[in-house]
Amino acid sequence: MHHSFLAATNRPVLLPRFVLLAALAAGLLGVPPGCSKDDDEPVMAVPNPEMISVPQAATHPEGIQYDEANKRFIVSSRTKGVLSTVRDDSTFAQLADDPRLISTIGVNLDAGRNRVLVAVSDNGANTTRTTAATLRKRAALAIFNSTSGALLNYVDLGGLRPALNHFANDIAVDKDGNAYVTDSSAPIIYKVDLQGVASVFLENAQFDAGTAFGLNGIVYHPDGYLLVAKANSGTLFKVPIANPGSFTTVAAATGLSLTGADGLLLTDPQTLLLVSGSQRTVYRLSSTDAWATVRSTGTFATGAVSPTTITKRGSDAYVLYPYTATSPRFKIVKAVF
Template sequence: MRPLLRYLRLAALVAGLTGLLTGCSDSDDDVAVEPAAPARITVPQAGLHPEGIQYDEQGKRFLVSSRTQGRIGGVRDDSTYTTFADDPRLVSTIGLHLDAPRQRLLVAVSDNGANATRTTAATLRKLAALAIYNSSNGSLISYTDLGALRPGLNHFANDIAVDSQGNAYITDSLSPIIYKVDAQGTASVFLENAQLSGGTGFGLNGIVFHPDGYLLVAKSNDGTLFKVPVSNPGSFSRVTSGQSLVGADGLLLLDSRTLLLVAGSQSTVFRLTSTDAWATAAASGSFATGAVSPTTITRRNQTDAYVLYPYQSTSPRFAIVKAGF
């Protein structure tokens, strides 16, 4: 009986080890793999008319604004939309900037009459504000009235850039102004110059911060691209480009030498490159969107860029589409 007993014990031990090794193998095989980023997300939200978009890597969602309803929303890859933040003062939300290192979502707030339930005589073409939310839970951190810095002018806060110190820069499309809100919340006029005016149309629009210490800013009415040193904004200059950029809207700096620019009126995203620190730029590619009123663009991962298609203000949907060049 003893040899048989030893055999049975040995067989049980071998079976246990085999099961353990098999379990280890299954665990390795079951390691979660990030699903491929979708080529297109169509979101069934009627009349939302989003203007700004950012991709939140931590939350695995897009964040979008709304001209017509004011609220900020989150969009998953399966097209699910949920409200991220809302406030009666959010008449129309325009550009967004996700400051991930500081867990902040910065929101440009304006009123051009698109939100019929929140517009008032006091805010119509006068409102320019910066709302800042905690990007994790949607709680309001601050709300800053920028239009009060120049109360006699028309205003439309449009887009936002944030520098390495946490200072925010906000364009005004109806006045020739770039505002600054420092990391402590103090607002000031960073740059005011007649060359930034859009005349009777939209002027300043998209803005990005370059890590070499300057802003790149687009003007919609004539497609001018400006380079504005943060340390000396009065010395701003035009970026010379052979490409017509009329209708320039949102900007995305892919790397120090590559800028994506959405020209809404041309239904095109242009890829611009520079080899001389943005004294000049040349078109190196383009992506045709079709007649979808594209507004802006955001990075997802290191290689993907997604364009926002709001369609019309009464559309039953909007779309987020991966750009290809």
């Protein structure tokens, strides 16, 4: 029998406020009255919200990762050069900083090793930290404890090729803890091992983009290779870890253009989400031949914003809307295909 809070006369019964709150909490959260909840957990929390609007002015985040253990997002900042956290209620807090972090770009949460890795660059967006010596030259990997934010290592990458311009962009981590970092201004993928030793993993003229943005998003595939996106052409590359020089181009289905390719997210071995900032679209890509070819199986339009990258949260994916360097806020939005 369905019990209503309405009396037979259809006039509302004025129950004590605490009774109503208990009933609402029990009904909405599926928690029987009397079951204890953590005091700091919002009673009316919405699981995996559709959108989180973060009122932090001029943050201009580029990278994002969801930290499942701590129920928070980790975001970077082109304009401030810090790492920060965002919770579902828009609570924003600084996680890590260092004077050498001019602009923080791509972020990778290596949860199993309790560390967060961030690519560091300088294209002039952080006006308080940019210098003539670092502008278009800074490329580094900073590694922090993902719980405390303590700096674990700072690894110079640009010094491996000092004559070139640099923009360290995105990061993938393989099963052994090696990090791979793309450079959007030089035709290079770097490798940084667990000891912090940096090397040029792969350098090839096919990655050159001239003055445009080149290599961008990168992910590690559990079958032992990297998938790497080149922004200006929309090309996807498959790079075997064991033999990077044998890399191949992933053939896109007829009519599929991935220009503006930025962040990548591998949701399962056959499915890749690709964010195209210039197309204002997130593509869901599928491959049934170990990424020799790829086709689109769905899109998510982001509207009048250029999204940057995307992160997995349970079975959902959230895309980052940075807006501009002077915007009063940024948003984290669930991508629905």
